[in-house]
Amino acid sequence: MIEVKQLHKTFGKLTVLDGLDLSIKSGGIFAVLGPNGSGKTTLIKCILGMVIPQKGEIIYDGEEIIGKSDYRNKINYMPQIANFPANLSVIELIEMVKNLRPKEARETELISLFGLEPHLDKKLGNLSGGTKQKVNIVLAFMFDSNLIILDEPTTGLDPIALISLKELIQKAKNEGKTILVTTHIMSLVDDIADEIVFLLDGKIYFKGSVPQLKEQTGEAQLEHAIANLLRKQNV
Numbered sequence: 001m002i003e004v005k006q007l008h009k010t011f012g013k014l015t016v017l018d019g020l021d022l023s024i025k026s027g028g029i030f031a032v033l034g035p036n037g038s039g040k041t042t043l044i045k046c047i048l049g050m051v052i053p054q055k056g057e058i059i060y061d062g063e064e065i066i067g068k069s070d071y072r073n074k075i076n077y078m079p080q081i082a083n084f085p086a087n088l089s090v091i092e093l094i095e096m097v098k099n100l101r102p103k104e105a106r107e108t109e110l111i112s113l114f115g116l117e118p119h120l121d122k123k124l125g126n127l128s129g130g131t132k133q134k135v136n137i138v139l140a141f142m143f144d145s146n147l148i149i150l151d152e153p154t155t156g157l158d159p160i161a162l163i164s165l166k167e168l169i170q171k172a173k174n175e176g177k178t179i180l181v182t183t184h185i186m187s188l189v190d191d192i193a194d195e196i197v198f199l200l201d202g203k204i205y206f207k208g209s210v211p212q213l214k215e216q217t218g219e220a221q222l223e224h225a226i227a228n229l230l231r232k233q234n235v
C-alpha cells in the first residue's frame with residue numbers, strides 16, 4: 001500500500017530522515033515507534049504531503065505522491081496537535097469536516113461511543129484536552145478510508161475512551177484497513193500492533209512483529225525489549 005524509498009528530510013542542518021526505506025502492506029496495524037525526535041511525525045507528514053522531503057519517493061496505491069494532493073482524500077488522519085478554531089462548537093466542527101468530503105460520514109455512532117453528546121454545543125476552546133482528543137478521534141474515523149493515520153491518539157484519554165479507541169482500531173483492521181499509529185503506550189502496541197516500525201537515526205531500525213522483537217532482544221516485556229534495542233545502539 002505504501003512504499004517509501006530513500007526518503008531524506010532535513011530541517012536546516014538537522015537530518016531527520018536519512019535515506020529511509022519502508023514498505024507497508026495493505027491491511028493491519030502498524031505501530032510507528034522511536035525515541036522523541038526520531039522523525040515519526042515527519043515521516044507521517046511526508047506520507048500526507050504536509051512536509052516535502054528533499055529526496056526520495058513515496059508510492060501510495062501504486063502512485064508516486066510527492067507534490068500531489070488528490071490522494072489525501074483517501075486517507076483519514078488524526079494529528080498529534082489539532083489546531084481547532086477556538087470559537088467553533090464541536091458540532092460545527094464536525095459538520096464543517098463532513099462537508100469537506102463527498103462521502104457518507106458515520107459521526108453519530110462515534111459521538112455516542114465517546115459520550116460526546118453533552119459537549120456538542122460547547123466551544124472547542126473550552127474543552128478539556130481529553131475531550132478535544134475524543135472529538136479528534138471522531139473526525140479521524142467518521143469517513144470510510146483504507147488508510148488511517150493516528151499520531152499519538154491516546155494523549156489525555158481516560159481508560160474507557162482508550163478501550164473504545166482500541167476497539168475502533170481493531171474494527172478498522174478487521175474491515176481490511178491499514179492503520180499507522182504512533183504511541184507511547186506500550187500496552188496498546190502489545191495488544192493490537194501487527195508490526196512495529198522502529199525509527200532511529202533517520203532510518204527504520206527494526207521492522208517486525210511484537211513477538212519477533214521480544215525474541216530478538218530476549219525480553220518478555222515490550223518496554224524492556226525496546227529499551228534493549230536502544231541500549232544496543234547506546235541511545
Ligand code: ADP
Pocket residue numbers: 011014016034035036037038039040041042043
Ligand atoms: P517525533 O515525532 O519522532 O518525536 P518529529 O518528526 O516531530 O519527531 O521531529 C523530528 C525532529 O525534527 C525534531 O528534532 C524536531 O524538532 C525537528 N522538526 C520537526 N519539524 C520541524 C520543522 N518544521 N522545523 C524545524 N525542525 C523540525
